Amino acid sequence: MANDLVVKDVSSLELLTKDEAKLVAKEIINVREEVQDCPYLAEALKVLPVKGYRSAIGSYWNAVIDDIRQKIIHRSLDLFNKEVNPKKEIKQYEDFQDYITDNDLIDGAYKIGVLSWEGRKLMHQCRETRNMFHGHPKSSDPGLLKVLNLISDCNKYVLSQDFPPSIIDISTYLTQMDSADYSRNKIAVDQAFTDLPSVYKTELSNRFFTSYVGETISTVLRGNIEFCTPILWSSLVKEDKKQIGKRFDKIIVEGDQAKITKGLDYITLVGGMMYVNAASRKILTAPLVTALNESLDDWDEEAKICKELLPLSRFISEDLLTDYVSAISRTFVGYQGSSYRYSRSDFYSNAAAPFIKEMFHSFDQSSTDIFIEVVKSDAILRRRIAKPGQLDRLRVLGNILLENEIASENAEIFLDALCDEDNTESFMTKTLPKLKKI
Numbered sequence: 001m002a003n004d005l006v007v008k009d010v011s012s013l014e015l016l017t018k019d020e021a022k023l024v025a026k027e028i029i030n031v032r033e034e035v036q037d038c039p040y041l042a043e044a045l046k047v048l049p050v051k052g053y054r055s056a057i058g059s060y061w062n063a064v065i066d067d068i069r070q071k072i073i074h075r076s077l078d079l080f081n082k083e084v085n086p087k088k089e090i091k092q093y094e095d096f097q098d099y100i101t102d103n104d105l106i107d108g109a110y111k112i113g114v115l116s117w118e119g120r121k122l123m124h125q126c127r128e129t130r131n132m133f134h135g136h137p138k139s140s141d142p143g144l145l146k147v148l149n150l151i152s153d154c155n156k157y158v159l160s161q162d163f164p165p166s167i168i169d170i171s172t173y174l175t176q177m178d179s180a181d182y183s184r185n186k187i188a189v190d191q192a193f194t195d196l197p198s199v200y201k202t203e204l205s206n207r208f209f210t211s212y213v214g215e216t217i218s219t220v221l222r223g224n225i226e227f228c229t230p231i232l233w234s235s236l237v238k239e240d241k242k243q244i245g246k247r248f249d250k251i252i253v254e255g256d257q258a259k260i261t262k263g264l265d266y267i268t269l270v271g272g273m274m275y276v277n278a279a280s281r282k283i284l285t286a287p288l289v290t291a292l293n294e295s296l297d298d299w300d301e302e303a304k305i306c307k308e309l310l311p312l313s314r315f316i317s318e319d320l321l322t323d324y325v326s327a328i329s330r331t332f333v334g335y336q337g338s339s340y341r342y343s344r345s346d347f348y349s350n351a352a353a354p355f356i357k358e359m360f361h362s363f364d365q366s367s368t369d370i371f372i373e374v375v376k377s378d379a380i381l382r383r384r385i386a387k388p389g390q391l392d393r394l395r396v397l398g399n400i401l402l403e404n405e406i407a408s409e410n411a412e413i414f415l416d417a418l419c420d421e422d423n424t425e426s427f428m429t430k431t432l433p434k435l436k437k438i
Contacts, residue, residue, distance in 0.1 A: 027151045028044075028151060031155055041059070041063050047059070054134050054141075057129065057142060058130060060147075060150060060154055061127070065102060070163075071114045072096075074164070075164050075165075075167055076166065076200075079197060079199065084100070111199075113164055123157060129149075129150050133146070177224040178221040186231065189231050201237075202236075205232060206243070209266060212266045226269060233272070242275050244266075245272060248266075253280075273312060282320065289323050297347070299350070303352040306355035314362050321366070321367060322374065326381070332356045333348065346390065357400060360400040361400055365407065368407045369408065372411055375418070375432070395418060398415045398419045414431065
């Protein structure tokens with residue numbers, strides 16, 4: 001029916017030349033099927049035969065504005081209000097007419113994903129065309145080409161484009177996440193978050209963090225946030241990640257240990273420690289490094305501390321590095337002894353060992369140099385590696401650092417000597433410096 005209307009009106013353009021009528025016919029049908037019944041387009045088609053170009057421009061522009069408004073409502077009025085910040089909240093279609101200019105409508109539509117970047121530019125041009133020729137009757141008469149250019153751009157970027165996907169309502173989505181019916185489908189969650197404009201991602205990220213460190217969060221919501229947060233984090237811009245880091249800094253300063261623990265769990269979950277400031281990192285790591293040094297050979301305690309230390313290990317402050325490297329090296333090497341319960345002579349925390357290996361895999365050149373200095377000068381470690389079993393344990397760490405392939409030339413020479421099992425005596429008597437007391 002809509003197509004019949006178009007054909008009928010085009011055939012009645014007797015005041016246009018045959019070629020002009022063909023141009024008009026070619027452009028006006030390039031719209032979505034449901035748009036073809038739009039009364040604004042019907043009005044434009046009525047005035048075109050008598051060369052009512054001003055009215056055609058105004059009517060066609062009205063059709064575009066109507067379509068953009070409908071798409072914004074479908075996409076998310078809440079998001080539009082956040083982006084545009086109108087003097088009064090837009091709650092229904094009629095509010096657009098009273099509180100939103102065409103300029104703000106176009107910019108808001110772009111920000112929430114209704115218009116493309118190019119579409120926004122061209123719609124601003126069309127808006128200027130409408131303002132000049134329909135809004136100012138004393139302007140020069142527009143020609144057919146001007147009308148066709150406007151129709152073509154409006155069709156291409158608005159009237160031919162399907163409605164965009166609806167955006168999730170954050171409050172509704174969080175309520176759903178707090179339900180056992182929430183579906184942990186990674187692809188669906190990733191798609192839902194990918195479609196979100198930046199302002200929604202920022203808000204959702206902050207809502208996740210607030211909920212996670214809160215006192216009343218349910219285990220269901222906590223688990224679902226743990227599932228969703230890494231997916232959302234990967235799509236956040238750097239500034240959003242910094243914001244979460246600053247919020248965690250504030251929690252640390254406030255001193256609420258329960259919140260600090262939950263906040264650290266969250267930061268660890270997303271790998272966001274790089275966005276936490278150096279002072280906060282030291283507050284977190286210094287007690288653990290001290291505790292590990294003081295818990296030497298308490299295997300259960302060593303395992304517990306190393307597990308807590310692992311996610312923080314890449315961010316140890318420079319003034320703590322020597323104590324840190326010494327603590328984890330001693331813990332890994334262990335000691336030689338005997339026991340009626342165990343058929344072994346080399347004792348160390350089996351549970352802590354995998355954590356320490358992972359820490360060594362993340363060593364940089366500076367940490368590698370400090371390890372070498374610890375091996376040379378740490379009296380406790382030197383006393384322990386005098387035993388073959390403990391020296392073999394130290395060699396495991398040395399080989400990890402060699403495999404990292406970032407050691408300096410001098411450090412590599414030392415590590416090669418350490419790991420050379422055929423030259424143990426030379427390493428112990430010549431490569432290692434003598435200590436006054438061992």
